[in-house]
Amino acid sequence: MISAEDYINSLKDGRVVYYRGRKVTDVVDHHVLKVPVDHASSIYKLQSDSDYKEITCYNDNNLGVTSSFFKIPRNTEDLMRRHELIYETTRLGRGQFNIIQAIGTDAIFALMYVSRKVDEKYHTNYYENVINFYNNAAKNDLGLAVAQTDVKGDRSLRPSEQKDPDMYLHITKRDKNGIYVSGAKAHTTQSIAANELIVLPTRSMNSSDKDYAVSFAIPANAKGITMFARPMKEVETVENDTLSVIGRKNMEVETVTVFDNVFIPNNRIFLNGEYDFAGLLAMMFPTFHRFTALSYRAALADFLIGTGKLLAEYNGVSDKSNIKRNLSVLIEYKENLRANAIAAAYKCNYDNISGIAIPNIIYTNVGKLFANQNYTDAIKNIVDIAGGMVATMPSYEDFENPDEKDILLKYLTGRDRNETINRIKLFQTLREFISSLGSLYLAGMIHAEGSIEASILELTRSYDYSNSIALGEYSAGIRDKL
Template identity: 55%
Template sequence: EQEDKDLYLRIVDKNKDGIIVRGAKAHTTQGPVANEIIVIPTRNMTEKDKDYSVAFAIPANTKGLKLISKPLKASEASLNDPWFIMGKENMETESLTIFDDVFVPWERVFLAGEYQLAGPLAVTFPTYHRFTAISYRTAMADLLIGLGKLLAELNGVDDKSHIRRDIVEIIKYKEILRESAIAASHLSEIDEDTKISIPNRIFTNVGKLVANEGYLDAIKHLVDVAGGLAATLPSSQDFINEEESKYLKKYLVGKKGTDPIIRSKLLSLTREIISSLGALFTTAMIHAEGSIEASVIELYRSYNYEGSKKLAYYASGINDKL
């Protein structure tokens, strides 16, 4: 029976010209449209894992490299829907990337068995990746705030206390992410050898944990503001049809004096976020750039407890000095 570890990318042979690797990497974002595929280890390694301690970069058309892509259902659906903006103009694809005895020349190899370096490399990359996550998710949250506020106004409910709480909860979500990104930048660590700035791991992972755990709550608040039309809104094609359009413009007006087309386009965007693109956004916001557990592990491992423990000893009377 095949061992699970045999599925992981590993070195199966070495020669004077390079290495040969076999295995797979999952969730390769934009891999199918990239020119180069970059590989790093997944975690800390021991000496017995040295064959898995591999990092390199190769052209996407390298012999033996296979990329099996996810379908772009959302963008396909957008082709005949002029209101389907995000799925049409912001496409993203991922692949299961398979290395079927791929040859990598030495000049393209960064790590080949140096297991002591696998952990630092595996930790440093997600720190940058999670920093980008809290940065772009701040912008995503800003979109949710604007969408929620406009719908509240057009629905005529922006003066209701529960609607205000919904919008404030999204504001809180966004601003915690923004503050984390600012703090991670301002209190970054400088690598002594390269002088490269590394985002502060604690603030980065705190922000990422909030981003992962809070996204579905933010969507829940947006849905509460939008109302049922976020799911039941007729097609944009119905607004084009003259016979149907006159009824839709009459009955979907929302607050008196508002433009029903504008309101309906905003509701269409809401539906796009929670349905057609919902699987991508929901899964990405919980797992992309590292799962919830990954941030928990890194925070627990990296946090400096000494000052906190000294304070506890002092407060309990065990020590008389901090």
């Protein structure tokens, strides 16, 4: 395992990143991008903190002590430990998910499962490649990002039907040493802070899409990879804000990641034209990652519950029935996610070939669908608790000015003058969350880890209707017994 300092230094590797129209010479020292780098490094800090080692570290007989994120789930207990790991590290990140090893290991577990099936049918050696990559990543405590979502171009057309073939990442050339790929992936979270990128197909493929059925891992600084980071307005607007913490310390960044004739050596390839397995891999990764989503979103909901409860108390209205209803909605949101994660772990499916425990697809997607569809309702209720001051609170600079400070503290007092500054901090934090972070989270909570439609499709496709149909027939007298 490595230190936070070693991890940060590992990113000084010449990777090509652009931010707001300018090439970034060093993501570690960049005035904005250093925030997601520092956020990612907090995982490494926790690993060296005696209070959190039990959560973030585990001892593997073959690998020694390594990050708990690399613990391969073999049973319910392992999945429950992973749920708690993601839940607790998100809470320690002030309610903000830390994806730097979680998403990559979600992809690795899916690849372990799928690669064995590909090898069995085509006599390839992809599982060996996956295991070798996993061992290297675990031993070296690497930061990982996943590039799955293609930019897609005309979405009414299949990958091979696009006017521009680069709308889906694809193989442009094969030789005895490996493959060359071109195209672009969107929404690659924390790619600028990752040591390695894991690339997965975004959808099912047919024979005409063969060159688009590709999966591999590649260093983030590989020749031909360029990352275009989204503007981090939530960081830029609170960079010097002493009353707001999240935007200065615990934010992540996404990129459009372009691959321009990037060479992938044979030992790093996990899928190379086996189009009939692209859909399975595109489905198995979200299964693991949606389980992760239930875990971190429950912790985010915990942040909303705590903020709402404190503001209700500082406002002197915690005993009011409408406030209790607001809080009950937030509690319901959190505990539904936790319950589905626990159910998905306890009703997991065990694959005998790969030895992987797979979160129950139904409970995982039911929970994820609930998270997508009810997020805006959760925000409505936290705003209703807070009141209008969450939007109209004076700026932090006003509280820094001695001519204004005492006046504002007098008139912004709630239940108790001694609580005023804490009340103000809560308002500032919540305003940051619903304004500068608002559009990011609104899009993320609806589309991250798969859209609402994706969860509906997977739920209806994977659900076993047989018992329900039997009951329907029995109730209607079509059959005599169940």
